[in-house]
Amino acid sequence: xxxxxQDPSKLKxxxxxxxxxxxxxxxxxxxLFGVKIDGVDFSxxxxxxxxxxxxxxxxxxxxxIAIKQKNMKVHRMLNRFALLLSLLFLALxxxxxxxxxxxxxxxxxxxxxxxxxxxxxxxxxxxxxxxLFTYLFAWQGNYERHKKWTxxxxxIWFYVATTGVVVYLxxxxxxxx
Numbered sequence: 001x002x003x004x005x006q007d008p009s010k011l012k013x014x015x016x017x018x019x020x021x022x023x024x025x026x027x028x029x030x031x032l033f034g035v036k037i038d039g040v041d042f043s044x045x046x047x048x049x050x051x052x053x054x055x056x057x058x059x060x061x062x063x064x065i066a067i068k069q070k071n072m073k074v075h076r077m078l079n080r081f082a083l084l085l086s087l088l089f090l091a092l093x094x095x096x097x098x099x100x101x102x103x104x105x106x107x108x109x110x111x112x113x114x115x116x117x118x119x120x121x122x123x124x125x126x127x128x129x130x131x132l133f134t135y136l137f138a139w140q141g142n143y144e145r146h147k148k149w150t151x152x153x154x155x156i157w158f159y160v161a162t163t164g165v166v167v168y169l170x171x172x173x174x175x176x177x
């Protein structure tokens with residue numbers, strides 16, 4: 001249990017940071033999508049950040065298994081790793097899109113692709129505060145609230161990670177066309 005986050009002023013600051021990140025990250029990503037850097041080739045990044053999404057999904061599964069086995073140390077370590085992977089994914093994803101043109105999906109499953117893509121994008125925005133608050137509750141030692149939030153945080157985060165891989169697999173044949 002973190003004693004610093006039991007202090008009401010520190011807890012309020014943590015919540016403000018979560019709200020700020022929840023707003024700032026999607027806005028910054030949206031703004032950076034409008035920035036194009038010429039002369040840099042990051043076309044190799046999509047399979048890397050798709051793999052990171054896949055590793056995140058697997059990490060989340062093992063984290064769930066660890067807590068079901070009451071192994072809090074492993075659970076905590078895996079969740080921190082999943083957060084780190086998500087940050088790395090975001091950095092690589094933005095770097096790619098700042099240096100590359102968007103790719104149009106040209107396959108036969110256009111409706112399915114766009115349903116998956118749109119749900120992935122919406123939930124990737126929603127997952128930011130949900131995961132951060134869930135993490136905050138655990139950090140505080142408020143495991144009851146952490147557990148309640150995890151019931152919807154985990155499936156959303158897992159969905160975002162797995163659909164990131166699915167979107168990549170569906171769009172990858174059309175890169176450079």
